[in-house]
Every structure is written in structure tokens, then in C-alpha cells.
Amino acid sequence: MKALGLILAGGKSDALGKLVYKRASAALPVFGKYRAIDFILSNMVNSGIYKVGVLTQYNPRSLMDHLGSGKEWDLDRKNGGLYILQPYLGMTGEYWYRGTADAIFQNTTILRRGDEDYVLIGSGDHIYKMLYNDLFSFHFAKGADVTLVVKELDETYDMTQYGAVVTNEDGRIVEIHEKVDNPPTRKAFLGIYFINKFLLLDLLYDTVPSGKYDLLLDVIIPNLSKLRVYAYEFNGYWRNVKKGIDEYYKTNMEVLNSKQLREELFIKYGRVYTKLKDYPPAKFTGTAKVSNSMISDGCIVSGVVKNSILFRGVVVKAGARVENSIIMQDSVIEEGALVKNAIVDKNCMIRAEQMLVGDFEPVVLEKWMVI
């Protein structure tokens, strides 16, 4: 069996505010050296999917820069490899992607050309580690037409923000309630579809030309009675960082508090690959005091760092204090400065003796800012 991977990475997220002024949410930096899209890309490659299309639209520059030729994921290949699928001008007019189904429909060439029989569709801004091979076996064992990945979400997730899935005893999906106020179950759809390619083409030709552009709402849900749509349950860690600054912050901090989670995300189900920067290892000087933190290559730490994540190339000078914060690439915290409950974007500088302190909500400092 051969599968084609499609990653939806074009969406705009208003909830992320300043963090996505200049980047797509799939390009959000996470966990010190990665970007959100690294997780699904690595999952696909680790599962043997070597032809991957990335659908982009909103602010794609940093995402494109990150993906490059795909060589970090071994996707610089003769056959298959990485395809960037951007909206384009055609003879018949110009259209942005008007929805997930439309985005795929405008790129049916990649579906028609390859020798793959199946398509795995996922989102670029979800953080999880999964080898899809069990999903594939499940799909075939059930004789499903479409398999959607679902997860029983605990109380820490706001179910009104997700699609609630109702299944019968066999695991076949009978109803999906997308973002409703009183969801009937806590079983949420994770935005991962596995479907036969030719079936997908048929379904798209059937819906998109008549102005129905959403893959879940317009293509899958109306066909629940006709198609055998099954729910594959995923039990691992899963977060959608697109949901908001809070969710983004919480996701990053969670990884500090659990060794088990670090093992699940970074080691157990294959490595996470990302664009290499060739920074030297991190350096701790004599005045450094670091606790419960993640420190990336290229950092030089002389100050106090507590419950924080330092991305690559961050400098924390002597006497500076960083607490409960996320400091992105190449930012500098000068002598005596205090950064607390904050998200500092790339290339910022907090000058000596200055303060950047958030309260319940973390304060966000935009790229290239100097305080």
C-alpha cells in the first residue's frame, strides 16, 4: 500500500494574535527548536510516507523557509518528496483556497499523478507523535471507506472547540457535531483523515463545484450514512496549538513537567526532524542557575532561568532572570533584566534592567522588538 500525505497548513488563526502576524500557525516555533509542522512531517516520514504535499496560503514565507527542499525530512527525492501547494492564478480566474476541500480540489493533479492508492490528510499545527501504520491496518480490517482519527479528550480541553464524534459499537461513526455548545461525547475528531484516493476525488468532484468547500462539514458529514466512516482511537498526547496563545503556552510548558511526555514526543515514536541551524552546544557560565528548563543549542546562559524554554541561540546575561517564559531564537536578555510569564518572539532584545512581566495570560513580545 502506498499513501500520499497532505498537510493543511494554510489556515489563519486569529486566536494566536501577535505570534501569527508574520507566520502561518504551522510555522509556530515550539519546544525550543521545532516548528509545529515538524511533528506531522516527521510522523509521516517515520511511517513510510515519502510523498507529502503541504497546502499553504496564509503568510507562508517562514514556513517555506523552514521546509526548503525537504531535505531535513529526507523528502528531497527523485520520486515523491515534498510538494508545496500554493493558491495560484488560473486561466479561469483566481481563487484563494476557500476551504479544506477546495484546497485539495484545486490540487487534484497531485492526486491523479501518483501511484498511491490512499491519502492521509492532517493538519500542520497539531502536536502529537503517531506512527500511522496501525491506523492503516485498522482501516483495512474494518473495510472502511474513510477513517477519522479521534481521541477521548479529558477535562483540560474545551470540547466546544472540537468536533464531537458519536460511534456505534463497531466504531463506525454515526454523527459528528462540529464545535457545538453541548457536545454529546468527549470523543474529538483530530483532523486526521485516511481515505482511498479515488473515492476522495469522486467526493470532491461531487461537492466543491457546487460551492461546498469544507472537507468535514460538506464532504464527510453529509455522507456518513452512505460511506463506512470509522473512528480510529488515538491514546497519545495531542494538542492543537492553533487554539490560542494560552494553549500554545500551556503545550510548551507541559513538556517541562513530564519526562514521560518528553520521551513520547521526542524519542519513542521516531525522532522529530527539523531544519538544522548548526549552532554549537549550549554554554553555561559560572553565574548560571538553571532549573526545570529546556535549553537549546547555541544558547549562552549566565543568568537565572526557571521553568522556561530557551530556543536556539538565546543569550541570557549575568543577573538576568527568566521565569515561566518561552524565549525564541536569537533573542537576548541583558544584564539585570526580568522576564516572567512571557513569550518573547525571535530576535528580540530585553535591555539591561528592563522588565517584561505577564500575569495570568502570558505577555507576547513581537519579533525584532527591543525593550
Add this chain to the structure above:
Amino acid sequence: MQNILGLILAGGQGTRLGVLTEKIPKPAVQFGGKYRIIDFTLSNCVNSGIYSIGVLTQYRPHLLNRHIGIGKPWDLDRKGGGVTILQPYSTLTESIWFKGTADAVYQNIEFVDEHQPEYIVVLSGDHIYSMDYSEFVYYHISKGAVATIACMEVPLNEAHRFGIMVTDIDNKVVEFQEKPKEPKSNLASLGIYVFTWDFIKKVLIEDAKDESSEHDFGKNVIPKILSTEKVYAFPFEGYWRDVGTILSYWETNLELTRPIPPFNLYDPNWRVYTRSEEMQPAYISDERTVRNSIISEGCEIYGTVDASVISQGVTIGEGSIIKNSVIMTRVVVGKNVVIEDSIISENTVIKDGCKIGVGNFAESTYDRKVYDSHITVVGMDSIIEEDCEIGKNVVVGNDRIVSKGTKVSSGGYYM
């Protein structure tokens, strides 16, 4: 620099590094947390714009071959040029090892000719330094030389360990002494050469016929051409180390942990590239002190680290103390372990309650020539079981299992 070919000599064993180079050649030994020694020379090449490189290997090359691969980390996976690994080979009539540095180049004349370079830069794969070879080559061209030797001033009392050059006021070499008892100057050769290819090719062919020659650039080739040809010295003033002994290897690593290290790994315009494993950022746990140290990605640190170099993927358990040590990739250190003044090689496991590098210095009972300092060395892929006590200047071999509670006093060995 289109017309230049770099040749990196990476076949040496580095006998004075003891167990560190028992399974791998010296250029493949880890350095500075994430690098291997050859990375510095390879990165110098690409940073200098030299994209055609041959790496000559001989001693246990497997790890080195895997590390270099097709040269992707150095952007050497190219259509034209790139990196080629040159191993000793057999021909119809004979099969021979590289007999010396000059012979190694001689046996690869065909490889060099294919690239049709005007100049070749002959480099050593086991030095730590940054040098812009393009400056070196332009100097060679501007002097109209046929051979140029990079050199550095060394303390006169150490001069007897090097090839020493005597130069005139224009830096033209007038005399070359290989490891002299009575050095006439303190200008030491770094074993780095630029040659005009057409010229040196003829010399090498001649030298190969000479049965009395040891086929070494420093010993035979340079002294022979010196009197008749224009051989120049290129004075180099930067940081340069040949980490040839266990003590110098340990010292050079630990120099990186100083507040302002003499060798700058952080220069954004002169990056050192390496094939590193993809690992998550290092995690430092609660209330432990990590200071004056280098910590690489993939580490999980629950103990105390002071003045040490910790490589990728190392785990250090609760209550453990690491001091003045070099810990290589994927080493697992258990709980309540003390490691002092030691080098722990790749993939070694040190279980709970061990003490390594403690006590006072004693002369080595194993090999005094190699193990001549207070540093304890543990080889790669070894396991040290619980509660072992290992003194100073001890050597533990590769692939050993040291059983529970073993005591090895200072100067001892476990091979």
C-alpha cells in the same frame, strides 16, 4: 575557489589517545559536545569556498565513513566536486597501504587529475582550528611559490616536537628540521600545505621511486625541494591545537567551558558543521547547578555538572556530580555517581553509586607513554556496574563490563 582541491589526511590512528582511538581513527573522535575532530577541517574547507575534497582514510574507517557520508551536513552533496572518501586499494600487481603522507597523495594522483586543480591544499583531519584556506592559497599565489607551509610560533622548549622551519626575511623557507634536538627557530609546521599541482605531481612520482624515502611530506619531500624551489612559510596566528594526547584532548575540550574560550564556536560567519543526531533541546531539572559547562541537545540532567563538556543525548541521574570531565554521546550516568577528571566515551553506561576519577594520581601500570596524566579514560560501549570505585589515571577498555563493586586504584587498568 574553483581550481583548488582539498585533500584531508584522515588515516592516522593517534596512538597516544589510547582507548579513545582503539576502535575509531583520531579524526572521528568526538570533540566539544557535538562534533568529531574532522568537522573542523571539513568546515574550514567549505567556509573557505573549497567544495572539492578528498578524505584519505586508512585506520578503522567505518565510523568516519558513516559520519561523512555524501557530505550533506557540509553542503558537499554536489553535482561537481563534493567529498570523496579515498581508501587504500589494490591494483592488478599489488595491494598496498598508504606508506606516508606523500605516498597517500601519490596513490590518488588519478583522483586529483580528474578534478584538474591548479592547486591542492593538503590538510590534516585531526586538528582543532579555524583557518581561511583561501587566504592561504592567495598567499601562495602572490609569493609565486610551488609549495607553502602553514606555520605557527611555538615555545622554544616545545619546538623539538614539531617540524621546524628557518625562514628568510620574505618568509621563504631556507631550512627544514623534522623534530630537531636543537631547533634553530620556533616556527613550527602545522602539517598544512598548499602545492602547485603540476609541480608536486612530478615530485611525488619521483619520490615514489625512491626506495630510501619514507614518503612523508615533512621528512622527505619538503627538505628535498627546499634548496632548488620556492617554498614559503605562511604564518598563522589564530588558535590551533593538535589534540594528540589524552591530556591535551581533555584540556582542549575543557577550554571551551571558560567564560571567554580561546576558540570561538559561536562565530556566525564561521560555523562548524557536523552530522549530528536529531535530538530535542537539553532538559535541566530542578535545583541543580550546571555551570561553566557545555551541554548538548538531547541531554537530561538531574545532577550537578561543573566545568565539563556533555555531549548529545547524555542522561545524568539524581545526586550525581560531574566535574572537570568530558562525557561523550549517549552516555548514561545513574544516580549518586561521582565523576571527576575523566573522559567517558560514547554509549558507556555508568550505574548508580560509582565513583570515577577519585583519589590521588599514581603512575600508570598499563602504559606510561599514553596514560601520563591524572585523567581517567573509560572506553566506548562499556558498562560499569553499581558501586565501582575507579581512581585517577585509570584506563577502562572498550566493550568491557566492570562487575559490581569493583575497585581499581589510581594508575590501574581494566582491559
